[in-house]
Amino acid sequence: MSISSRFAVGIHILSLLEINKDKVNTSEFIASSVNTNPAVIRKITGMLKNAGLVKVRPGVAGASLAKELTHITLLDVYKAVNVVQDKELFGMHENPNPDCLVGRNIQKAIDPIFSAAELALEKALGTVTIADVVKDILEKEKSMS
Amino acid sequence: MSISSRFAVGIHILSLLEINKDKVNTSEFIASSVNTNPAVIRKITGMLKNAGLVKVRPGVAGASLAKELTHITLLDVYKAVNVVQDKELFGMHENPNPDCLVGRNIQKAIDPIFSAAELALEKALGTVTIADVVKDILEKEKSMS
DNA sequence: TTACTTGTAACAGAAATGATTACATGTAAT
DNA sequence: ATTACATGTAATCATTTCTGTTACAAGTAA
Numbered sequence: 001m002s003i004s005s006r007f008a009v010g011i012h013i014l015s016l017l018e019i020n021k022d023k024v025n026t027s028e029f030i031a032s033s034v035n036t037n038p039a040v041i042r043k044i045t046g047m048l049k050n051a052g053l054v055k056v057r058p059g060v061a062g063a064s065l066a067k068e069l070t071h072i073t074l075l076d077v078y079k080a081v082n083v084v085q086d087k088e089l090f091g092m093h094e095n096p097n098p099d100c101l102v103g104r105n106i107q108k109a110i111d112p113i114f115s116a117a118e119l120a121l122e123k124a125l126g127t128v129t130i131a132d133v134v135k136d137i138l139e140k141e142k143s144m145s
Numbered sequence: 146m147s148i149s150s151r152f153a154v155g156i157h158i159l160s161l162l163e164i165n166k167d168k169v170n171t172s173e174f175i176a177s178s179v180n181t182n183p184a185v186i187r188k189i190t191g192m193l194k195n196a197g198l199v200k201v202r203p204g205v206a207g208a209s210l211a212k213e214l215t216h217i218t219l220l221d222v223y224k225a226v227n228v229v230q231d232k233e234l235f236g237m238h239e240n241p242n243p244d245c246l247v248g249r250n251i252q253k254a255i256d257p258i259f260s261a262a263e264l265a266l267e268k269a270l271g272t273v274t275i276a277d278v279v280k281d282i283l284e285k286e287k288s289m290s
Numbered sequence: 291t292t293a294c295t296t297g298t299a300a301c302a303g304a305a306a307t308g309a310t311t312a313c314a315t316g317t318a319a320t
Numbered sequence: 321a322t323t324a325c326a327t328g329t330a331a332t333c334a335t336t337t338c339t340g341t342t343a344c345a346a347g348t349a350a
Contacts, residue, residue, distance in 0.1 A: 001229060001337070002236035004146055004307065009238050011255060016247045026326065033245040034238055037309050042327060058327045059316030074258065084146060091147035091338090093154050093179055100178040101286055102161045109281040110156060113219065117269040124262040136254040141246055146306070149338065171295070182340050187296060203296045204347030236307090 006081040009034055009044055014053065014072060014130045015137060017065050024062040044081060051080035069131035078125050089121070090114040151226040154179055154189055159198065159217060159275045160282060162210050169207040189226060196225035214276035223270050234266070235259040 012034050017025055027038040027045065034041065045063055048054040053072055056063040065072070078084075092110070097103035157179050162170055172183040172190065179186065190208055193199040198217055201208040210217070223229075237255070242248035 001146075001149055002233050005236035005238045006307090007235060008251075008255060012238070012241065012247060012251050015251065015254075016245075019247055028326085033242045033248045035240045035242050035248070036238065037311095038327095039310070039312095039329085040308065043329080046328070056327070057317080059318080059325085061317090061326050063327095088147050090152060091150035093150045093157070093181065093339095095180045096157065097178045097180050100161075102157060102164055102282060103178045103180070105282040105285040106153075106157050106160065108285050109160075109278050110153060113270075113273050113278070117266050120269040121262050121266040124265040125258075128258050133251075133254050133258070137247060137250040140250040140253050151338090173295090182342095183296095184298085184342080185340065188298085191297070201296070202347080204294085205349080206295050208296095238308095 004081075004083040006044055006047075007078055007083045009036070009040075010048060010077045010081045011074065011130070011133060013041065013045060013048065013063075014065065014077065015134050017054065017063060018069055018130065018134050019137065021064065025064070026061050027063075030063070047081050048077070051076065053077070053080055065130075069134060070129050072130040073126045074128045074130075074133075075122050075126035077130075078122070087115060087118065089118040149226075149228040151189055151192075152223055152228045154181070154185075155193060155222045155226045156219060156275070156278060158186065158190060158193065158208075159210065159222065160279050162199065162208060163214055163275065163279050164282065166209065170209070171206050172208075175208070192226050193222070196221065198222070198225055210275075214279060215274050217275040218271050219273045219275075219278075220267050220271035222275075223267070232260060232263065234263045 013030055016030060016033055020029075023029075027041040030045075031038040031041045045054055045056055049056050049063075049066075053066055053076060054063050055066045092107060092114075096106055158175055161175060161178055165174075168174075172186040175190075176183040176186045190199055190201055194201050194208075194211075198211055198221060199208050200211045237252060237259075241251055
């Protein structure tokens with residue numbers, strides 16, 4: 001089981017919008033870079049738009065960043081594309097037996113632990129910005145020559 | 146999307162084995178506490194056994210802990226029940242376009258970031274032991290009276 | 291031999307993902 | 321206003337994963 005690739009695609013889109021900002025980034029063009037269907041891109045771009053990360057307008061070709069590179073963290077993207085509902089990274093078995101000491105207390109015992117782990121994950125994502133990713137992409141490109 | 150509840154169930158099983166260690170913990174009994182099917186319990190218990198966390202024998206009723214409480218971390222359980230393949234917590238879109246600057250570098254750029262986040266998650270799980278969970282369960286029980 | 295348990299495989303329904311198609315809606319240029 | 325083209329969105333489909341369920345072989349002890 002993996003967290004939906006929407007997250008990775010979201011990062012891809014935002015990086016592309018920056019690196020290719022002088023041209024018109026249609027869903028079709030972005031789709032060709034990601035290697036998927038334009039409708040998939042439009043859906044994800046819509047989510048990024050709702051989160052205030054991207055500017056797009058119906059009927060008008062092209063998307064662009066709505067915020068500064070350095071002010072968009074991967075956590076923002078993660079939250080934007082809804083890959084994990086809040087406090088639900090870890091699935092919990094429902095209805096453990098209330099007649100059992102363990103059954104009636106396990107959820108309350110585990111919950112804060114799962115929350116802490118989830119928070120650690122999000123904190124890690126919050127320290128990286130799209131600017132970092134873009135920089136890295138350009139560096140990897142250089143080092144290929 | 147959530148990580149399989151096998152993880153939570155695994156924690157439940159191990160806690161139960163400790164708290165109920167004076168009795169015989171058959172898959173049927175455990176299943177009644179978790180509120181699921183015995184076959185599900187046997188499958189998960191089998192995984193915990195393979196990881197050296199639990200003792201079970203074919204034909205002989207009951208399971209028990211194979212290690213000390215304080216030496217079983219939630220990370221051990223997490224790894225044991227195979228809810229997430231190593232380095233695959235975050236799904237990645239396959240085959241981005243190699244003819245695109247972003248497409249051909251995005252994976253290498255994102256990979257270490259995803260790994261770091263995954264590591265942060267695992268580190269958080271590594272700091273908690275089954276002993277902590279058991280203690281918490283007993284405390285929650287007390288505070289209910 | 292009997293009674294019971296674990297180990298496993300097979301199968302089914304439910305939910306999520308990603309791709310695809312289709313089309314309504316919106317915009318701008320002619 | 322008409323035309324050309326892009327976005328927004330819903331519907332559908334194949335695939336995968338999960339959880340539960342059933343069934344049964346194999347192991348153990350009385």
